[in-house]
Amino acid sequence: MDGVNEAKYNSAFAKDTFLILGAIALLIVVEGYVVFTILSEAGSAVAPAIRGIYILFFGLVVGIETIGYLQVRHSIKQHMFDFKYYD
Amino acid sequence: MTNEVTETTGLVKTLRPYHVWALGVGIVLVGEFMGWNFTVAKGGILGALLAMLVAGTMYVMISLCASELGSATKLAGGPYDWARLFVGPGAAASVGLAVYMEFIALEAADAIVVAFIAQELFPQLQVFPVTLLVIATLTFINYRGVVAALTLNFFMTAIAFLAIILFFFSGTFGVFELHPENLFQGAMPNGMIGLFAALQFGPWFFLGIEGAAMCAEECKRPSRAVPLGQQAGMITLLVGAAMTLFICANLLPSNIPAEGLGVSVYPLFEAAQVSGVPVLIALLAIGTLLTCVSSANGCVCDSSRSWFALSRDHFVSNWFASVHPKYQSPYKAVIFTMPIAIAFAFSGYLDQVITFSIVSGLLCYVLIPFSLIRFRKMFPTHINKVRPFVSPLQPWISYFAMAIAITIMSTLFWGYRYNLIFALLFYLIAYFYFHKKHKKHQKEFDWGREMGWPNPSHHKTEE
Numbered sequence: 001m002d003g004v005n006e007a008k009y010n011s012a013f014a015k016d017t018f019l020i021l022g023a024i025a026l027l028i029v030v031e032g033y034v035v036f037t038i039l040s041e042a043g044s045a046v047a048p049a050i051r052g053i054y055i056l057f058f059g060l061v062v063g064i065e066t067i068g069y070l071q072v073r074h075s076i077k078q079h080m081f082d083f084k085y086y087d
Numbered sequence: 088m089t090n091e092v093t094e095t096t097g098l099v100k101t102l103r104p105y106h107v108w109a110l111g112v113g114i115v116l117v118g119e120f121m122g123w124n125f126t127v128a129k130g131g132i133l134g135a136l137l138a139m140l141v142a143g144t145m146y147v148m149i150s151l152c153a154s155e156l157g158s159a160t161k162l163a164g165g166p167y168d169w170a171r172l173f174v175g176p177g178a179a180a181s182v183g184l185a186v187y188m189e190f191i192a193l194e195a196a197d198a199i200v201v202a203f204i205a206q207e208l209f210p211q212l213q214v215f216p217v218t219l220l221v222i223a224t225l226t227f228i229n230y231r232g233v234v235a236a237l238t239l240n241f242f243m244t245a246i247a248f249l250a251i252i253l254f255f256f257s258g259t260f261g262v263f264e265l266h267p268e269n270l271f272q273g274a275m276p277n278g279m280i281g282l283f284a285a286l287q288f289g290p291w292f293f294l295g296i297e298g299a300a301m302c303a304e305e306c307k308r309p310s311r312a313v314p315l316g317q318q319a320g321m322i323t324l325l326v327g328a329a330m331t332l333f334i335c336a337n338l339l340p341s342n343i344p345a346e347g348l349g350v351s352v353y354p355l356f357e358a359a360q361v362s363g364v365p366v367l368i369a370l371l372a373i374g375t376l377l378t379c380v381s382s383a384n385g386c387v388c389d390s391s392r393s394w395f396a397l398s399r400d401h402f403v404s405n406w407f408a409s410v411h412p413k414y415q416s417p418y419k420a421v422i423f424t425m426p427i428a429i430a431f432a433f434s435g436y437l438d439q440v441i442t443f444s445i446v447s448g449l450l451c452y453v454l455i456p457f458s459l460i461r462f463r464k465m466f467p468t469h470i471n472k473v474r475p476f477v478s479p480l481q482p483w484i485s486y487f488a489m490a491i492a493i494t495i496m497s498t499l500f501w502g503y504r505y506n507l508i509f510a511l512l513f514y515l516i517a518y519f520y521f522h523k524k525h526k527k528h529q530k531e532f533d534w535g536r537e538m539g540w541p542n543p544s545h546h547k548t549e550e
Contacts, residue, residue: 019315033259039136044271067480069322071476
């Protein structure tokens with residue numbers, strides 16, 4: 001951490017964290033609203049088992065992307081001083 | 088395998104996460120302004136929703152693989168370089184060619200659409216010269232360097248995405264009336280087979296997001312910029328796709344297959360017209376035009392990098408591997424995109440060109456996760472030097488992404504079987520051709536010198 005302005009790094013990392021958490025929240029709210037609104041209006045056209053496939057893939061999309069983006073945050077936190085991300 | 092030119096002059100390293108976002112989303116967002124709605128023609132609203140979720144799942148997994156591979160290798164060739172390092176030369180060159188074809192065919196299609204839109208606005212214009220002008224202008228911008236090209240993409244893409252957000256929230260907050268009855272009436276016109284057939288157009292929502300990692304070699308801090316920018320891009324597309332489907336399905340009827348949402352050329356723009364709000368109509372018209380231009384612009388960037396990488400390793404003429412001394416762009420590879428894009432554009436078969444682009448993309452979606460599986464086997468230890476970003480849930484998501492890509496490819500038998508067979512044959516021939524050509528330039532790969540990495544786990548010389 002030689003020659004690194006830690007306060008600047010922590011502030012820049014906080015901005016990245018804000019971006020990541022904001023994007024995840026937007027994804028969950030919008031995707032959830034759209035999928036459940038369409039299924040509540042049109043879902044009766046298919047059998048309940050088929051509706052389960054929609055719920056499964058909704059969970060996969062949102063779940064994997066959330067875990068993935070949190071992993072990006074973890075990676076930035078882990079390496080920001082080694083690779084001088086914010087200089 | 089490094090060429091003489093790039094040892095003295097490398098690509099400029101200035102890009103930041105928002106450039107990565109602009110490259111990825113800029114290429115893809117056009118698919119949310121047009122094309123995705125063919126899912127509705129096949130499977131109705133429920134078919135479109137399923138296609139969006141299934142394709143979205145595949146692309147989330149592909150983009151995580153691409154983020155890990157891109158931030159580790161930091162090379163311009165993207166899927167080509169990943170396959171070269173971790174799979175083999177024949178597969179690498181085939182996937183490099185597939186990326187080149189995927190993006191260049193998409194560029195041609197985008198340029199044609201821009202010309203059609205220009206002709207609708209100004210009927211005295213002709214499609215042929217406007218298409219040529221669009222391709223030539225974007226080639227020139229990319230020739231002048233990647234920063235200018237991607238900064239331009241950032242602004243065009245941001246405006247287009249804001250247009251979608253504004254449209255969606257205007258609808259949900261009651262600025263104009265929604266018609267939820269359209270959702271039920273057009274739910275599933277072709278039954279269960281329609282749901283499955285709709286999957287073939289699912290990639291339209293996200294096709295090309297893996298290309299965001301192709302600017303890794305030109306990033307200032309690739310191990311931060313690539314995963315941060317690419318995953319932000321992926322979320323942008325997921326959110327944009329959901330908003331687009333919801334608002335268009337509410338406003339445009341889809342119960343009659345021959346008309347309405349399923350066959351609309353510009354569904355978002357037409358939905359805005361139905362809303363009757365002049366500001367939204369103008370905004371969505373501008374958004375449609377800007378996404379076509381930004382998509383074509385990003386495609387020039389990515390296709391030229393793939394060709395540059397193929398050239399750098401002698402799979403195609405080494406002449407294309409030069410870097411411009413002033414602009415530090417792969418200028419010969421950039422210029423070479425122009426005649427090929429023009430040839431595609433004037434073949435006159437827009438849907439065939441796009442289908443070829445999709446098949447090329449799907450081939451990449453099998454080989455990208457496969458490259459990651461091989462990467463993890465060759466370099467199992469997580470060390471900063473080799474793998475700064477570790478994507479989660481591996482190797483399960485790689486296997487799952489490959490399975491979905493093959494499933495979606497199989498659905499192309501409904502309506503595009505000859506395109507599928509032709510494309511697969513084309514890449515099979517390319518595989519054998521490049522495999523043979525590679526033998527002429529084959530030499531021992533030095534991981535330390537080429538990549539700055541330790542030898543892989545299976546390396547014999549260390550034992």
